[in-house]
Amino acid sequence: MFVTNEPQKLQFLYESLEKSIPESFKVYGAIFNIINKNPFNLEALVDAWPDYQIVIARPKKEEMKDDLDHYTNTYHIFTKVPDNLEVLACPQVINGEQAFQIQGCQENLREARRKVSASKSVQVDYMRTMLFSVEIPVELKTSSDDKEDLTQMFKISNMDEASREETFSSIFLDTSHARLVNEQWDFGKNERSLKYVECCLQNVPAFGVLGPEGLPVSWIVMEQSCELRMGYTVPNYRQQGNTWLTYHHSLEYLIQKKIPFYFHVAGSKEMIVQKLISSGIKGYPWGWHQWKCNPKKYC
Template identity: 35%
Template sequence: MLVLNCPTKLLILEKMLKSHFPESLKVYGAVMNINRGNPFQKEVVLDSWPDFKAVITRRQKETETDDLDHYTNAYAVFYKDARAYQWLLEEKDVINWNQVFQIQGLQSELCDVSKAVANSKQLSVKLSSFKAVCFSPVSTLPDTSSLMTSPPQLTYLSVADADLLNRTWSRGGNEQCLRYIANLISCFPSVCVRNDKGNPVSWGLTDQFATMCHGYTLPEHRRKGYSRLVALTLAKKLQSRGFPSQGNVLDDNMASLNLLKSVHAEILPCRFHRLILTPAAFSS
């Protein structure tokens, strides 16, 4: 195991990962954030350097964590050889197996390898799988002139909005998610439409892996074009900073799939996999 903390080598790694798109997108996004101030306090672990076969991004060891916070306790994985990934998983001190955490990536063997090692350590595993998508370069946006000077107004999220986002996110509704969303809003790009009272009615934000996430419009404000506007504006914001504009969508989320089709987003050939792993001590 090798922790890569040399700034020059991290920039080299970023370029190397780019040649392995789309499977490397999650790790690439995390490494890009590390190389641009590291707001989420991440670090990179590899099996070797420079000829690595597996790379994992994780929270820095010295950061304070909540053992129940699988949102923040998140690992992104890319490998050239699934066996190297398994060896890295099995190495001491690469993964904190004593807390609830998630592993995510865009490669099919990720699930079986992760589950096998987790089962050997008596952790339960919950798997979710999504279509992975990437936005084409956004050259033009819908007309927003009416949203610049008077409500509804196109702007960005603030930490004060975290409670609303926590209550409306299908993965949320708990203390850990509330804190996580507040951190995302503080650290990464977001977009929202606010009504005449200044409250968000439609929004999207970016996570620690530079993934567009929690795109949502309140039911009473749907069919007004807000979701399309928010998605394209956020994608363009990410692209202007050099990031890929990528996301994940459930197979049965037809509203989001139709929106993505209308803006010519590409459904990637690989799928996004997220595993939430829970030690026996925290299993209900």
């Protein structure tokens, strides 16, 4: 595989991957960020051009300095040939001497990754959840002026906004909120995840609701592949519409700015899953996959 960094090729790749959504979401979002100032210093690899079969987005080598930082050392993958992924065992593609993650939205990647890891001294923790996305109407994709009322597109929020104006407001989070977000992130709660959260808050949008005490009570943060993650609502403020106000704010902003987005929810969170589906947001059962890989020398 080889790195492609020419602007025209990256744009072609981005437009081509759009045709394979939702399976290509992870790489599609990463390449969007590469094209737009590349805040996470990523690069795209392909196996051939222009008739590629595999695309991998990963950080550039200088970013992967910490061998134990699987948050930074993340590889996003999309393939048209899931039965032929020996490339994952190539050290020039994936540094198997480090802790790392592979993320993708294709169910058939699981067996390919199992075969590769079986031949290496690597411990793999696998997780899959339900993928969600919003199908944007064509007129919104092409319009640059009108601001669509998302409460008409989706039944996201039924709360009385007027009664909340004095005590609750939508905000953008910044790096001053990093520790708060990290402490409540199920995949975080450590110093390496805190560093990653800070990087996300510094470079891509993060949305929240400010409560009456002047602190965020609900939030969601975009990360390096344009996925909305790290979502949380403080227990005392649940079942009050704060989560849906956060989603409404994020969807409205991202659609207006034409930034791709998607998110995942654990299938065990049945109430949230059903509410999202009833709100008109499209779900793909078990469509989000993550392999957290640790060389056994670090286990």
